[in-house]
Amino acid sequence: MTVPLPQARDARDPSEPPPPPSDALPIAETFVSVQGEGKLTGVPSWFVRLSGCNLRCAWCDTPYASWAPEKQTRAMADLLDEARRTGVRHAVVTGGEPLLFPRVVELCEGLRAQGMHVTVETAGTLDPAPGAPCDLLSVSPKLSNSAPDPVAFPREHAMHESRRENLPVLRSLLGRQRESGRDLQLKFVVTGPGDLAEIEALLARLEGWEASDVLLMPEGRTREEIGQRSAWVASACVERGWRYCQRLHIELFGNRRGT
Ligand code: SF4
Numbered sequence: 001m002t003v004p005l006p007q008a009r010d011a012r013d014p015s016e017p018p019p020p021p022s023d024a025l026p027i028a029e030t031f032v033s034v035q036g037e038g039k040l041t042g043v044p045s046w047f048v049r050l051s052g053c054n055l056r057c058a059w060c061d062t063p064y065a066s067w068a069p070e071k072q073t074r075a076m077a078d079l080l081d082e083a084r085r086t087g088v089r090h091a092v093v094t095g096g097e098p099l100l101f102p103r104v105v106e107l108c109e110g111l112r113a114q115g116m117h118v119t120v121e122t123a124g125t126l127d128p129a130p131g132a133p134c135d136l137l138s139v140s141p142k143l144s145n146s147a148p149d150p151v152a153f154p155r156e157h158a159m160h161e162s163r164r165e166n167l168p169v170l171r172s173l174l175g176r177q178r179e180s181g182r183d184l185q186l187k188f189v190v191t192g193p194g195d196l197a198e199i200e201a202l203l204a205r206l207e208g209w210e211a212s213d214v215l216l217m218p219e220g221r222t223r224e225e226i227g228q229r230s231a232w233v234a235s236a237c238v239e240r241g242w243r244y245c246q247r248l249h250i251e252l253f254g255n256r257r258g259t
Pocket residue numbers: 053054055056057059060061062063065066067095096097123
């Protein structure tokens with residue numbers, strides 16, 4: 001699937017957004033919905049989407065937090081208060097790439113101090129010390145299918161390819177989560193059976209995961225696009241003991257923001 005992406009809005013290195021004020025984070029959106037992907041699919045959750053990303057995936061489903069970041073600067077106390085007032089028990093810290101912002105550590109600590117279960121969704125290329133404390137670390141390593149068109153987006157292509165795989169960081173993130181005794185998942189967006197060998201090669205170089213932590217998610221922004229890939233993805237999961245990852249929010253609401 002080829003989906004036109006918005007042009008990047010500025011010429012700055014997008015991995016280096018201007019730092020927000022000391023007590024704030026750049027936020028694309030917050031909302032309450034059910035978690036649409038992964039081990040906690042269906043769980044009512046408060047989502048906080050940080051705006052900014054060090055990658056440029058061709059099929060990015062949140063370009064307003066990566067290719068053309070939209071953001072409001074929100075104070076930490078304001079975010080924590082909003083999360084508390086929703087009354088839901090699960091928080092999903094996502095992006096963009098939330099680990100691009102060191103203060104996300106503080107956000108995670110604050111949410112957990114309020115008694116919330118915290119999921120952090122990351123591409124696994126950055127590791128802010130001492131790590132973002134979370135109950136479920138959701139890592140989505142980007143495969144070669146994620147590279148943007150080198151002709152239409154030469155600069156973004158080069159940047160993306162130089163960053164999308166960072167094995168030391170990936171090992172560090174998984175190792176720390178395992179040592180903490182908290183849960184993790186490895187979620188791969190797949191476009192064709194050719195992706196399977198790449199996933200297996202990557203997993204062979206990693207430790208600290210079990211087959212039940214590996215999820216394959218068919219790429220697609222509509223039920224129809226996902227449906228075209230669901231049969232072979234499910235078969236691949238059955239053969240390997242991995243999990244099929246649906247995109248419940250698309251099934252329920254379609255490809256809409258805030259869901
Ligand atoms: S890592 Fe996520 S937010 Fe960043 S470009 Fe890729 S899909 Fe979009």
